[in-house]
Amino acid sequence: MAEEKKFYLTEEGLERIRKEYESLKELRLAKTRRESPEILYSEDLNPEYLAFREDINFLGSKIIEFENIIKNAELIRPPKKEKQNIIDLGATVLVEINGEIDEFRLVGTLEADPSNRKISNESPIGQALLGKRVGETVVIKTPIVNHACKITKIKYNNIGKL
Amino acid sequence: MRGIKKFKIDTKELSQKEKVLFKKLISAAELIAPLYLKQKNNKHPGANFYPYDATKEEIERAARKNPAILSSYTFVERDKAGKLIAIPYHLKFKKELKPISEFLEEAADLSEDKNFSLYLRSRAKSLLDDNYEKSEIIWLKTKPFKFSFIIGPIERYLDRLFFKKCAYQSWVGFLDEKKTKEAEKIKNAILTGRRKILSGSEKAEISKLGIQVDRTAIFSGLIADFMFTGTNLPNDVKLMEKYGSKLTIFESSLESKFKGDHLPIFKAVFDKKFQKSYSEEDLYKGSLRCILLHEISHSLIRYRDAEERLKDLFPVFDELYAYILGIKNCGILFLKGVMNQKELEAILIMHICRNFTWWLDSIKNPDVKHYAIGAVIAQNFFLKEGAMREKGGISWPNFTKLFICINELSRLLEYYLAVGSYEEAKEFIGEYSSFNVFKRFSPQLTKISKLK
Numbered sequence: 134m135a136e137e138k139k140f141y142l143t144e145e146g147l148e149r150i151r152k153e154y155e156s157l158k159e160l161r162l163a164k165t166r167r168e169s170p171e172i173l174y175s176e177d178l179n180p181e182y183l184a185f186r187e188d189i190n191f192l193g194s195k196i197i198e199f200e201n202i203i204k205n206a207e208l209i210r211p212p213k214k215e216k217q218n219i220i221d222l223g224a225t226v227l228v229e230i231n232g233e234i235d236e237f238r239l240v241g242t243l244e245a246d247p248s249n250r251k252i253s254n255e256s257p258i259g260q261a262l263l264g265k266r267v268g269e270t271v272v273i274k275t276p277i278v279n280h281a282c283k284i285t286k287i288k289y290n291n292i293g294k295l
Numbered sequence: 296m297r298g299i300k301k302f303k304i305d306t307k308e309l310s311q312k313e314k315v316l317f318k319k320l321i322s323a324a325e326l327i328a329p330l331y332l333k334q335k336n337n338k339h340p341g342a343n344f345y346p347y348d349a350t351k352e353e354i355e356r357a358a359r360k361n362p363a364i365l366s367s368y369t370f371v372e373r374d375k376a377g378k379l380i381a382i383p384y385h386l387k388f389k390k391e392l393k394p395i396s397e398f399l400e401e402a403a404d405l406s407e408d409k410n411f412s413l414y415l416r417s418r419a420k421s422l423l424d425d426n427y428e429k430s431e432i433i434w435l436k437t438k439p440f441k442f443s444f445i446i447g448p449i450e451r452y453l454d455r456l457f458f459k460k461c462a463y464q465s466w467v468g469f470l471d472e473k474k475t476k477e478a479e480k481i482k483n484a485i486l487t488g489r490r491k492i493l494s495g496s497e498k499a500e501i502s503k504l505g506i507q508v509d510r511t512a513i514f515s516g517l518i519a520d521f522m523f524t525g526t527n528l529p530n531d532v533k534l535m536e537k538y539g540s541k542l543t544i545f546e547s548s549l550e551s552k553f554k555g556d557h558l559p560i561f562k563a564v565f566d567k568k569f570q571k572s573y574s575e576e577d578l579y580k581g582s583l584r585c586i587l588l589h590e591i592s593h594s595l596i597r598y599r600d601a602e603e604r605l606k607d608l609f610p611v612f613d614e615l616y617a618y619i620l621g622i623k624n625c626g627i628l629f630l631k632g633v634m635n636q637k638e639l640e641a642i643l644i645m646h647i648c649r650n651f652t653w654w655l656d657s658i659k660n661p662d663v664k665h666y667a668i669g670a671v672i673a674q675n676f677f678l679k680e681g682a683m684r685e686k687g688g689i690s691w692p693n694f695t696k697l698f699i700c701i702n703e704l705s706r707l708l709e710y711y712l713a714v715g716s717y718e719e720a721k722e723f724i725g726e727y728s729s730f731n732v733f734k735r736f737s738p739q740l741t742k743i744s745k746l747k
Contacts, residue, residue: 230627231702233488237631247633248483256632277639277694278626 139207141222141241141254143292147206150243154199161192202243209241211289220262220287222254227286228262234285239263258282298328300519302547304469304510313441316405317467317512320444323398324465324515327446330388331463331516334453337661341456345371349379351456367461368425368448384448385425392422395446411440418446431529435505435538439475443468443509443543449528450517451610453662458607464516466509471546474508478544481584482506482591484633485624490595496713499532499597503539506591511547521663522656524549525586527593535597542590544583553582556652556743557645563739564651565644566691573641581641584634585649588621588642596620601712608720615669616708622646623705626698643697647683647690650674654733655743672727676704679727689739 142150164185209223220226225238237250239262245253253259261273261282270283309317336343345354354371358364363381364371370382385392399419403412414437417430427447434445448461482504492498514522527542529535561578562570596616602609622642629639650670657667677683680703682696711720 230488230630231623232491232706233627234491235488235627237487245632247487247628247631248480250487253632256630258630259632273630275630275636277636278629278698279695280626280630 137201137205140202140205140243141209142202142206142243143209143223143240146241146244147203147208150199150202150206154196154203157192157196157199161189161196164188164192209292211292217289218266218287220265220284222263223289223292225288225290226262226284229283229285230258231280236286296325296328298332298516298519299325300514300522300548302511302513302551304512304547306512312405312407316402317442319398319402319405320442320467321513323395323402323446324444324467324513326391326395326398327463327465327515328519330384330391331520333388334460334462335517335520335662337453342453342460342462342662343370344454344460345456346373346379349373354379354457365457365459367451367459368427369460383425385423396420396422399446408440410437411442414440415444422447428534431531431534432538435529435534435541439470439505439507439541441470443470443507443511445528449530450521451530452521452665453517455607455662455664458602458609462517464514464518466511466515466518466545467513468509468511468545468547471508471510474544474546475506478506478508478587481587481628481633484628484631485588485591488624488627493709493713497599498713499536499599501535501540501594501597502537504591504594505539505541506544507541508544508546511545514545514548520660522548522552524552524582525590527590532597532599532602535594540594542587542593544587544590549583549586550579552652553579556655557582557648559743560648560651560655560740561644563742564648564690564736566689569691573637573644577637577641578645580638581643581645582649584625584638584642585618585621585645588624589617592617592620592624596709596712598713605711605715605717605720608717608724610665611668611672611724612708612712612720614666615672616705616712618646618649618669619673619701619705619708622701626701640694643692643694647674647677647692651733651736651740654730655740667730668724668728671730671732672724673704674732675727675729676700678732685735 211217211223212219212221220239222239222241225236227234227236237252239254239259240251242253242255245251254263257273257275261271262284265271265284267284267287270281273280273282306314306317334343339347349371354364357379361381363369364379366381368384370384370387371379372382374380396419399415403415403419406412406415414430414433417433421427421430444467446465448463450462450464451458451460453462454460486504523545525542525544527540529540558575558578596613605612625634625639625642628634629636650673653663653666653670656663677697677700678685680696680700681693682700683690683692707723711723
């Protein structure tokens with residue numbers, strides 16, 4: 134059986150997902166209670182009923198999606214002290230790449246936000262940097278862009294926060 | 296109407312009062328075009344800013360005694376004795392500027408946004424005394440207004456002799472909040488990195504960079520002639536350093552350029568099989584990002600001494616490097632997962648199509664020649680390095696090689712802008728500026744109206 138996909142999240146991120154999940158469930162319940170039985174049990178495919186069903190289906194699929202995330206969530210935790218010189222999820226890295234100095238944090242895809250220096254572990258740079266140490270130069274190869282990336286600093290701060 | 300380009304935009308979201316205000320701004324913009332037309336003359340490198348018989352040396356000599364000669368806001372004329380004298384724009388156009396200034400005052404009375412009123416009143420005054428700094432500072436220090444409005448002598452491209460004199464222009468539009476937010480994200484993702492700077496260069500640090508995407512209703516003056524799809528202001532590097540800069544993307548103009556130029560060029564110069572891999576939507580997004588990245592880059596490549604050092608060659612390097620650095624930065628965005636490979640390819644394709652567009656534009660309007668020279672340098676560079684295969688005028692880009700070229704070209708352009716001398720820059724242009732690289736595509740381009 135194929136292994137289920139893991140979702141790497143910070144504590145804060147997981148908490149946010151849980152809250153969203155709960156509010157979606159409440160919304161579905163409220164919506165179901167609010168709707169009149171005439172529309173619910175109508176045999177005619179009236180537009181109001183179709184819209185209602187569409188909303189319920191959408192909420193249902195979102196709830197399943199969130200359940201799957203919560204079930205397969207793996208919290209990002211700081212590595213042991215002796216392993217803090219190796220890049221893992223949650224690490225903030227300082228790199229030199231293609232003539233630029235850049236600093237960002239490696240996060241799971243759900244929390245990625247490059248405009249706020251949070252880069253996905255599944256991005257080409259994220260994949261290339263995981264497991265590497267300070268001083269190493271990694272060559273990131275893609276079908277179009279190939280860049281050498283030198284790691285100059287690794288730190289693990291506020292790892293549970295988004 | 297000459298010197299004016301109008302775009303259809305939906306104004307139904309405006310209140311009645313706002314509609315009146317909007318009309319006042321459009322009326323002011325319309326009156327700017329005749330002033331621009333009096334400045335424009337592409338038969339002379341100095342346009343109508345200097346006497347046609349005055350040599351560069353004579354003007355420079357006169358400017359040493361009277362700096363107003365090379366002020367951005369004066370015409371240079373001869374007095375009865377034949378001596379060069381400077382006539383300020385606000386005196387030369389006193390009669391024409393008065394009603395424009397009045398429209399701005401009336402619009403200010405109608406506005407419920409105090410900052411916008413303040414800006415309009417200050418700008419109304421600037422037009423009458425040529426002191427634009429105060430109104431520019433207000434514009435730079437405030438958040439984007441609901442109405443996007445610029446008026447005055449701004450761009451220096453008409454002055455191919457000294458790149459000093461500002462030509463009149465105006466635009467009026469609305470802020471597109473949704474697209475502005477998207478553009479903001481790309482800008483922030485780019486600005487996380489710090490570029491290493493060449494030692495000995497006088498790099499200007501731009502304190503902040505505002506961004507807005509506009510639904511433009513009217514272009515008047517130079518901007519209507521050049522049909523910009525984006526801009527980054529102010530041009531004064533000192534103001535930029537102190538108050539930051541603001542970039543504007545013009546959706547209406549971009550849509551028009553994309554449909555009229557970029558897309559037809561794509562269909563004309565690229566292999567038919569290759570074309571099938573990209574939808575019109577992919578390419579439009581590529582074109583939008585191309586100009587967005589270009590304008591962001593303008594704020595990253597300012598050197599305090601570059602204009603004085605490179606003189607009339609400055610705009611060639613400034614514009615070309617903004618395109619090249621923008622694309623180079625895309626590489627990092629791609630590695631960070633901000634965009635996928637297809638999106639990156641679309642940006643590169645649209646850059647090539649834009650190069651062709653500048654060449655075609657320059658055939659009819661020599662004032663855009665510095666853009667065309669920049670475009671031809673890039674195109675020759677790509678071809679020489681094998682980044683584009685060409686057989687019978689049909690090209691098939693090698694994206695990996697294109698990126699290597701972009702990096703190499705970026706390194707060279709950084710050098711010229713940061714520390715290069717005028718002579719070195721001139722030699723570089725000489726090496727890569729043969730327009731044959733475009734002309735050989737002429738048979739494929741005959742369907743495009745500009746070549747007819």
